[in-house]
Amino acid sequence: MVEAPVQPYAAQTVNIEKYFGLVCALKDVNLEIGRNEIVGLIGDNGAGKSTLVKILTGVFPPTSGKLYVAGRQVDFKTYNVQQAHAYGVETVYQDKSLGEKQVLWRNFFIGRQIMLPFGFIDVKKEKEIASEIMLNTIGFRGKGITVDSKVSVLSGGERQGVAIGRAMHFKAELIILDEPTTALSLKEVRKVLDFVHKIKEGGKACIYISHDIQDVYEISDRLIIMDRGKIVASIAKEEISLNALGEFLLEYAHGLKDEAES
Amino acid sequence: MNPKDSPLAFLGRIEGLPILGVLVLLYGAFFIAAPSVFTRPLIYMSFLQTIPPALVLGLGLTLVITAGEIDLSFPAVVALAGFAFAWTFKNLNTPFAPWIGVVLALAAGALAGYLNGLLIARIHVPSIMATLATQFFWYGMTILIAQGLQLNIKEIEDTAVHTILTGRILGTIPAQAVWGLVLALFLWFILNRHRFGEAIMFIGDNPNVAQVMGINVETTKIRLFTLMGVIAAFAGLLLTTEINVFYPTQGQGYMLPVMAAVFIGGTLISGGQGSIVGTFFGSYVIGSLQAGVVATGITSYWVQSVMGLIMAIAVSINVMIGEGRIAALSARIRHWVVPAHLHTTGEPSARTDASL
Numbered sequence: 001m002v003e004a005p006v007q008p009y010a011a012q013t014v015n016i017e018k019y020f021g022l023v024c025a026l027k028d029v030n031l032e033i034g035r036n037e038i039v040g041l042i043g044d045n046g047a048g049k050s051t052l053v054k055i056l057t058g059v060f061p062p063t064s065g066k067l068y069v070a071g072r073q074v075d076f077k078t079y080n081v082q083q084a085h086a087y088g089v090e091t092v093y094q095d096k097s098l099g100e101k102q103v104l105w106r107n108f109f110i111g112r113q114i115m116l117p118f119g120f121i122d123v124k125k126e127k128e129i130a131s132e133i134m135l136n137t138i139g140f141r142g143k144g145i146t147v148d149s150k151v152s153v154l155s156g157g158e159r160q161g162v163a164i165g166r167a168m169h170f171k172a173e174l175i176i177l178d179e180p181t182t183a184l185s186l187k188e189v190r191k192v193l194d195f196v197h198k199i200k201e202g203g204k205a206c207i208y209i210s211h212d213i214q215d216v217y218e219i220s221d222r223l224i225i226m227d228r229g230k231i232v233a234s235i236a237k238e239e240i241s242l243n244a245l246g247e248f249l250l251e252y253a254h255g256l257k258d259e260a261e262s
Numbered sequence: 263m264n265p266k267d268s269p270l271a272f273l274g275r276i277e278g279l280p281i282l283g284v285l286v287l288l289y290g291a292f293f294i295a296a297p298s299v300f301t302r303p304l305i306y307m308s309f310l311q312t313i314p315p316a317l318v319l320g321l322g323l324t325l326v327i328t329a330g331e332i333d334l335s336f337p338a339v340v341a342l343a344g345f346a347f348a349w350t351f352k353n354l355n356t357p358f359a360p361w362i363g364v365v366l367a368l369a370a371g372a373l374a375g376y377l378n379g380l381l382i383a384r385i386h387v388p389s390i391m392a393t394l395a396t397q398f399f400w401y402g403m404t405i406l407i408a409q410g411l412q413l414n415i416k417e418i419e420d421t422a423v424h425t426i427l428t429g430r431i432l433g434t435i436p437a438q439a440v441w442g443l444v445l446a447l448f449l450w451f452i453l454n455r456h457r458f459g460e461a462i463m464f465i466g467d468n469p470n471v472a473q474v475m476g477i478n479v480e481t482t483k484i485r486l487f488t489l490m491g492v493i494a495a496f497a498g499l500l501l502t503t504e505i506n507v508f509y510p511t512q513g514q515g516y517m518l519p520v521m522a523a524v525f526i527g528g529t530l531i532s533g534g535q536g537s538i539v540g541t542f543f544g545s546y547v548i549g550s551l552q553a554g555v556v557a558t559g560i561t562s563y564w565v566q567s568v569m570g571l572i573m574a575i576a577v578s579i580n581v582m583i584g585e586g587r588i589a590a591l592s593a594r595i596r597h598w599v600v601p602a603h604l605h606t607t608g609e610p611s612a613r614t615d616a617s618l
Binding site for chain 1: 451455456457458460463464467468470471472473474475476477530534535
């Protein structure tokens with residue numbers, strides 16, 4: 001059962017399949033995410049993106065197939081969200097990453113507090129480290145936001161920044177951004193993209209899921225296109241222009257349409 | 263000018279300050295309106311004697327409401343625990359009877375609370391329904407087992423348990439007031455400095471976030487309701503040993519004043535944020551109102567209206583502070599006082615508009 005560690009990849013899936021009853025949600029998914037690679041995951045609704053993400057993050061296991069995270073094979077019998085965190089897989093969701101009425105330093109350490117004896121929290125240390133992360137990892141500077149600010153005073157983009165900074169602090173090898181820019185203004189989207197650049201600079205890997213092809217194209221090293229539970233293309237950014245990518249996706253949609261009609 | 267830089271903005275960050283202000287104003291008003299009563303220590307000793315059971319209940323309820331839940335069963339748990347204690351004391355013929363009574367009462371509270379927790383966290387019954395049901399159940403059981411009769415335990419006064427729970431320290435200060443203070447300090451640290459308290463806040467804020475961030479929501483809720491049961495039982499002990507009698511409807515009438523004390527203290531009804539300090543002062547405000555208003559000599563018909571008025575004012579102040587409006591208000595006042603051409607910076611809402 002034990003195979004040689006697959007060192008070059010932050011995550012690798014081998015023939016992952018997922019059935020919900022008789023419905024096939026994922027088929028033969030073979031995916032490799034490089035150690036310091038930003039991968040854009042594109043696909044229509046129902047393409048299987050979120051199913052794949054949920055398998056990677058331990059929400060549910062696949063029907064069959066293997067998953068390696070940072071070279072270690074995942075045992076799906078025990079793999080859950082906590083274990084995914086321990087393996088270095090962190091997810092930033094559109095809206096459920098932070099407690100809104102809570103101060104920032106609590107949000108950084110929730111679930112992974114710095115402890116004193118008897119279950120008490122080392123507040124001083126948590127605040128120190130939290131402000132360190134804010135300044136150096138995600139670069140919040142002089143906006144009147146401190147670690148004692150509540151999340152509710154942060155803009156949508158800043159919130160995603162906090163979630164990304166938290167993931168990086170906890171040594172995430174792979175950060176999955178699940179539609180992080182939905183419902184954000186253009187200016188806020190820009191902020192989120194800047195935070196994703198920090199992931200790249202920090203030497204970590206990222207899967208970026210979005211409907212906005214332009215954003216995905218800008219941020220990614222490689223683009224993976226999914227359709228109906230399969231990976232249909234994996235293209236390095238240098239090999240394709242944004243226009244060509246748009247046309248490719250459009251053609252693909254047409255091609256499928258024709259296929260469906262015939 | 264930025265509301266965050268307002269000279270009054272710091273006030274909103276001191277926990278429990280608004281309700282402490284209300285308490286001071288209230289006592290000031292009583293002092294002026296009924297000097298013959300309020301210049302003597304007797305009335306204060308009486309408050310320290312009667313308020314602690316409600317305070318203890320309020321402290322526990324603060325945690326429950328912070329978790330976004332509610333407990334309506336605590337008055338019945340007060341009666342259940344009171345009965346468990348009084349019955350054991352009367353029927354067990356050993357010198358340890360009062361201590362066994364204390365243990366059984368707290369155990370009964372823990373059991374009632376644990377059952378609440380199971381219903382709410384495991385079967386996912388909304389807490390308002392679950393605890394409404396258990397409220398009826400435990401009152402029913404208590405009356406049934408007690409056969410509707412009260413139990414006089416006058417002899418309790420000679421026991422160490424009585425001295426420890428509700429004796430008079432140095433002959434004057436009621437011990438239950440100290441218990442209330444100690445419990446408040448303890449629960450403040452639990453809520454604000456312990457991971458259990460942090461879990462409570464995140465669950466009340468957004469259970470999905472709590473789950474995703476690795477908090478065991480189910481276990482935390484069960485523990486929380488068990489704790490609430492023990493705290494309610496403790497309040498029942500304080501009440502029963504103070505008045506030396508158990509009666510089956512004991513605890514009834516605590517429900518609404520205790521909730522009022524929690525809410526005027528600044529704990530959010532929507533969950534996610536709770537103030538132990540606020541509940542502490544809030545309990546003294548609510549507990550002092552009735553006696554205080556009566557002492558001022560205005561007809562007792564006024565009592566409820568005045569209570570309602572004071573609650574409405576206290577809660578309004580909390581809401582305003584919660585939304586930073588006090589700070590905005592002080593900025594606005596400055597705007598009126600200082601001529602417009604002297605303003606060098608932008609509008610009061612600079613941060614919210616420009617940087618969002």
